[in-house]
Amino acid sequence: MRRLEHRWSVALVVVGFGCFTFSVWGADVVLNEVMAVNRTTIVNGGKTPDWIELYNTTSTPRDLGGMSLSDDATLPRKFVFPAGTIVEGNSRIVIWCDDDMTASGMHAGFALSASGQRLALYSADAVPKQIDAVEFGLQLQDLSIGRVPDGSGSWQLCKPTPWMPNSAQQLGSRSKLRINEWMASSSAGDDWFELYNGDSLPVALGGLTFTDTPTQPGKSIVPALSFIAPLGFQLFWADQKPYLGADHVDFKLGASGESIGIYSGSTALDLINFGQQQTDVSMGRLPDGSATFVFFTKTVSPGESNYMLLTNIAINEIIAHTDLPMEDAVELLNLTSNPIDLSGWYLSNSENEPMKYRIPNGTIVPANGYLVFYEYQFNNQSSPTAFTFNSAHGDNVVLSEAKNGALTGYRISQKFPASANGVSLGRVMTSVGADFAPLISPTFGVDNPQTVAEFRTGKGAPNTGPQVGPVVINEIMYHPPDIVTSTSTNDNVLDEYIELRNITSTDVLLFDPVYPANTWRLDNAVTFAFAMGTKIPPGGFILVVGFNPQSNASQLAAFRTKYNITDDVRIYGPWTGKLSNDGETVELLRPDVPQAPPHPDAGYVPYVPVDKIKYSDTNPWPVQADGFGLSLQRLNGNSYGNDPANWFANTPSPGRENAAVQIASVEVSAGRLVMSFTTVPKVAYSVEASENLVAPSWTRVAEYPATATSQQRQFIDNIAPGQNQRFYRISATAAP
Structure with missing residues (x-):
C-alpha cells in the first residue's frame, strides 16, 4: 500500500482572520464533516453525540489502523484507529465523539466544543504527522460544517449528512445582525453582550469584528467558521480573553457608558452607544432587533430573546406525549380577578419564533379561570407555522402579547423536560413560588375521554399534586x-455524596426491564449512569459518590468509617463533575421507551424526570449545610422535593433515616414525664399521645413553633393516677 508520508506537501490556507484549515496535498483520507452540537438529528446508542466524518478521496480502500484524531495538538493520539479499520474507496467513515463504548461504532472519547476548537487527523508514524486539520468557531445546533464538494472543497455550514455527500446550508444576510442586549456591571462575573440575527436563515460571522471603540473597528475578530442561528442569539463575554473561545472578545464594557459595534471591514453593521449602567441590570432592545431600548431588571436574558414578564397570566399545564383519544394541549391560568383578552396574541414553542399560532379574536380567559389550547388548533396543517411539542427532548411553551399584529415584548414562557406518555407537567406551588413538574394526572377538564372530540371540550381545571417517587433524592452532602x-x-470532594431512597414497598429497578441497557442516571450538577441490573430494595437507600468505590478500596473504607455506613448500603461511583458549594441542580432521570421508526430520531432514548432538587447555600435553604459538617436532608420523602421548606441541615446520615429530631433524655418521676429533645432550624414540631398502639388514636398535646436555630426543647406531661402506659410521638413539619 502506498505510504501517505511519501506524498506530503504542506499547504496552509488562511481563512478569515487568523483561523485556518491545514491539509496535505494529495492526502488519501481527510476530515470531511464535523458536527459539534448534535441535539436531535443523528442518533447512536439512544443518544445524540457529536461526530466526525472522514472521507477517502481515492477509489482504493485505505487502512486507518494506527492513525489518530485529536482536539489537542499536545496529545495527538487521543483517539487511535484500531488495526484493520478500513474505509472503502470514495467512501466515508464516522467517529462518535463520546465515550459510550456500549453503543455501535467507534468512539473518540472526547466531545467537541460548540464555542470552537481545532481538530486534527494524524498519521500512524511513531512521531505522528498531521495529515489534515480544521479550526472552527461558533457552531449551531443540529447543523454541521463540511467540505463542499466532499474531500476537496472549502469548509462550509452544512445540513448534517453522515455517510452521505455533504450538502451546503443556505446562509442569510449579515445586514440584520443587531447588538441586542448587554450587561456592563455584573456582580456575578464578567461583562457580556448578545448578538441577534433577524434573518430567517443562519448567518456566517467569521471575519466580522467587534469593538467598544468605533475608531478601532477591528479590535476583536470572530474566528472563521462561526455562525449564528436563524432568528437566533449568540452570547459574547466581554472579558479581554479571546483565547478562551470564539464567544469571548478582546475588550471589556464600561459601566459608566460606551459603545458596542459589529463591523464588516470598516463598515458598521450595527453600533450602539449607552450611558450609565446599573449593577446586575441589563439593557437592550424590546422587542428583539427593534429600535426601542429598555432596562431589564427582572428579565435579564443573555443568549435568549429579550422580554418583559407578563404577570397576570400563567402557563399552568402542558401535555406533550399523547395517544388518541388525547392530544397535546396547553392550559393557561388567569391570575387575576379580571378577564384577560388574548385576541391577536401568539402561542409558540420557540422564543426565537414567537409568532406561530395567532390566537383568534374574542379569546377570553375568565377571571381566576382557565383556558386550554389543543393540538388541532396550533398544529393545523393548513398553517405554515403549525407546530407540535417535542416530548422526547423537552420543549418550550411561549405566550406573547401582541397589539395590532406587532409583539409588545411582553411574554411568559415555560420550558419543560422530556415526558412519559400520558403524563402532564404543571405548576406546583412551593414555599418560594411556582415550580413546574410532572403531575399525578392530567387536569384539562375532560381527562378520561372516549374520543379526542370529547377531550377537546375540557375548559381547564386545578392541577393535581406533583408526582413523587418511586425513588427520591433524600440527602445531599454538597x-x-x-x-x-x-x-x-x-474542597473536600471525596466526602461529597448523594443519597437516593426507595419510598415504595417493592423493589425499584434502575433500568428499563424491556431495554436493560437503558439505565437510570443522575444529571446536571453531576452525571452518573447506573449499571444494568441495579435496584433499590423496598424502603432502601443507595449512595453515589465522586470516587470509584470498586477500584479505590482504601477511600471506600475511609468513607464508610467517616459516616458510619454499614456494609449492606451500596455505594456507587464515580460521578462526573462536582456538587457546587454555591448551589446547583441535582436530577434523577429514568429512561423512557426509545423512539420508534419512522420518527426522525428513531432509536433515541428520552430521559424523563423522577426527582429534581435545585439547592442553594443561601436562605431560605438551610445554610448550616454549607461547609459546617452538616448535610442537606429531606424532611418528608413523600412530599415534593424541590422546595427548601422540605429540607433541613443535620448531622450526616447516609444510608439511614433522616432524623429531624434527636431525643436527649426521658425521665418519669413524681407523676410526670419529662422529655428533652433537640430540634433543627425552620421546622415546627408537635408532640402527640395515644393510650395504645393496637388501634391508636393520636391526640396533639403540645406544639413547638419553628426557630431560626437549633433548640433544646422540653415536653412535660402529667401522668394520671393508675395510668400504666402512654405512647408519644414527635412530628416535624416544614415551617410555613
Whole structure:
C-alpha cells in the first residue's frame, strides 16, 4: 500500500482572520464533516453525540489502523484507529465523539466544543504527522460544517449528512445582525453582550469584528467558521480573553457608558452607544432587533430573546406525549380577578419564533379561570407555522402579547423536560413560588375521554399534586468541611455524596426491564449512569459518590468509617463533575421507551424526570449545610422535593433515616414525664399521645413553633393516677 508520508506537501490556507484549515496535498483520507452540537438529528446508542466524518478521496480502500484524531495538538493520539479499520474507496467513515463504548461504532472519547476548537487527523508514524486539520468557531445546533464538494472543497455550514455527500446550508444576510442586549456591571462575573440575527436563515460571522471603540473597528475578530442561528442569539463575554473561545472578545464594557459595534471591514453593521449602567441590570432592545431600548431588571436574558414578564397570566399545564383519544394541549391560568383578552396574541414553542399560532379574536380567559389550547388548533396543517411539542427532548411553551399584529415584548414562557406518555407537567406551588413538574394526572377538564372530540371540550381545571417517587433524592452532602493545611484550603470532594431512597414497598429497578441497557442516571450538577441490573430494595437507600468505590478500596473504607455506613448500603461511583458549594441542580432521570421508526430520531432514548432538587447555600435553604459538617436532608420523602421548606441541615446520615429530631433524655418521676429533645432550624414540631398502639388514636398535646436555630426543647406531661402506659410521638413539619 502506498505510504501517505511519501506524498506530503504542506499547504496552509488562511481563512478569515487568523483561523485556518491545514491539509496535505494529495492526502488519501481527510476530515470531511464535523458536527459539534448534535441535539436531535443523528442518533447512536439512544443518544445524540457529536461526530466526525472522514472521507477517502481515492477509489482504493485505505487502512486507518494506527492513525489518530485529536482536539489537542499536545496529545495527538487521543483517539487511535484500531488495526484493520478500513474505509472503502470514495467512501466515508464516522467517529462518535463520546465515550459510550456500549453503543455501535467507534468512539473518540472526547466531545467537541460548540464555542470552537481545532481538530486534527494524524498519521500512524511513531512521531505522528498531521495529515489534515480544521479550526472552527461558533457552531449551531443540529447543523454541521463540511467540505463542499466532499474531500476537496472549502469548509462550509452544512445540513448534517453522515455517510452521505455533504450538502451546503443556505446562509442569510449579515445586514440584520443587531447588538441586542448587554450587561456592563455584573456582580456575578464578567461583562457580556448578545448578538441577534433577524434573518430567517443562519448567518456566517467569521471575519466580522467587534469593538467598544468605533475608531478601532477591528479590535476583536470572530474566528472563521462561526455562525449564528436563524432568528437566533449568540452570547459574547466581554472579558479581554479571546483565547478562551470564539464567544469571548478582546475588550471589556464600561459601566459608566460606551459603545458596542459589529463591523464588516470598516463598515458598521450595527453600533450602539449607552450611558450609565446599573449593577446586575441589563439593557437592550424590546422587542428583539427593534429600535426601542429598555432596562431589564427582572428579565435579564443573555443568549435568549429579550422580554418583559407578563404577570397576570400563567402557563399552568402542558401535555406533550399523547395517544388518541388525547392530544397535546396547553392550559393557561388567569391570575387575576379580571378577564384577560388574548385576541391577536401568539402561542409558540420557540422564543426565537414567537409568532406561530395567532390566537383568534374574542379569546377570553375568565377571571381566576382557565383556558386550554389543543393540538388541532396550533398544529393545523393548513398553517405554515403549525407546530407540535417535542416530548422526547423537552420543549418550550411561549405566550406573547401582541397589539395590532406587532409583539409588545411582553411574554411568559415555560420550558419543560422530556415526558412519559400520558403524563402532564404543571405548576406546583412551593414555599418560594411556582415550580413546574410532572403531575399525578392530567387536569384539562375532560381527562378520561372516549374520543379526542370529547377531550377537546375540557375548559381547564386545578392541577393535581406533583408526582413523587418511586425513588427520591433524600440527602445531599454538597460541601463537607474544607481540607485546610498551613498553605492552602481545598474542597473536600471525596466526602461529597448523594443519597437516593426507595419510598415504595417493592423493589425499584434502575433500568428499563424491556431495554436493560437503558439505565437510570443522575444529571446536571453531576452525571452518573447506573449499571444494568441495579435496584433499590423496598424502603432502601443507595449512595453515589465522586470516587470509584470498586477500584479505590482504601477511600471506600475511609468513607464508610467517616459516616458510619454499614456494609449492606451500596455505594456507587464515580460521578462526573462536582456538587457546587454555591448551589446547583441535582436530577434523577429514568429512561423512557426509545423512539420508534419512522420518527426522525428513531432509536433515541428520552430521559424523563423522577426527582429534581435545585439547592442553594443561601436562605431560605438551610445554610448550616454549607461547609459546617452538616448535610442537606429531606424532611418528608413523600412530599415534593424541590422546595427548601422540605429540607433541613443535620448531622450526616447516609444510608439511614433522616432524623429531624434527636431525643436527649426521658425521665418519669413524681407523676410526670419529662422529655428533652433537640430540634433543627425552620421546622415546627408537635408532640402527640395515644393510650395504645393496637388501634391508636393520636391526640396533639403540645406544639413547638419553628426557630431560626437549633433548640433544646422540653415536653412535660402529667401522668394520671393508675395510668400504666402512654405512647408519644414527635412530628416535624416544614415551617410555613
